[in-house]
Amino acid sequence: MLTLTTTLYERLGGITGITRLVDDVVSFHLNNPLIKARYLPLTENPEHFARIRQHTINFFCAGSGGPQVYGGKGMVGAHKGMNVSEQEFIAVIDDVMEAMQKNKYGETEKRDVLAILYSMKSEIIHI
Numbered sequence: 113m114l115t116l117t118t119t120l121y122e123r124l125g126g127i128t129g130i131t132r133l134v135d136d137v138v139s140f141h142l143n144n145p146l147i148k149a150r151y152l153p154l155t156e157n158p159e160h161f162a163r164i165r166q167h168t169i170n171f172f173c174a175g176s177g178g179p180q181v182y183g184g185k186g187m188v189g190a191h192k193g194m195n196v197s198e199q200e201f202i203a204v205i206d207d208v209m210e211a212m213q214k215n216k217y218g219e220t221e222k223r224d225v226l227a228i229l230y231s232m233k234s235e236i237i238h239i
């Protein structure tokens with residue numbers, strides 16, 4: 113029997129769709145009163161900002177089945193010392209869901225991304 117599978121990466125629109133999504137998420141974060149203080153300092157250093165943005169795009173691509181290689185820190189290393197709260201964690205996920213809504217992704221894709229993000233909770237909060 114022939115089985116056709118589509119990766120989440122493909123369903124997210126590949127590198128083009130994911131780049132658009134990440135840029136929308138960043139812009140939502142910078143306007144979200146619950147978390148903007150965490151991200152605003154990044155805008156003061158354009159090179160650092162560009163590096164984190166590129167890492168985040170590659171992280172999403174690689175994590176959803178794309179060919180890109182993620183070269184940033186692991187989730188514990190990236191968030192250690194921030195003592196991120198549960199509320200901030202949910203705020204980040206809410207922004208991702210809102211950005212997916214804006215870009216008209218389907219319920220299946222939103223559910224898949226939600227499950228992947230939620231699974232990282234213990235590597236990100238209170239560390």
Ligand code: HEM
Nearest residue numbers: 147150164167168171184185190196200201204229232236
């Ligand atoms: C599932 C949720 C999350 C994922 C998948 C995620 C993912 C990432 C990734 C891939 C990076 C780039 C690391 C690097 O370039 O080495 C990063 C950096 C960062 N994250 Fe998260 N993150 C999440 C939640 C959060 C939360 C809740 C906060 C705080 C509100 C946060 C704040 C930051 C900040 C400030 C940076 C930049 C760190 C730096 O300047 O080196 N993240 N995150």
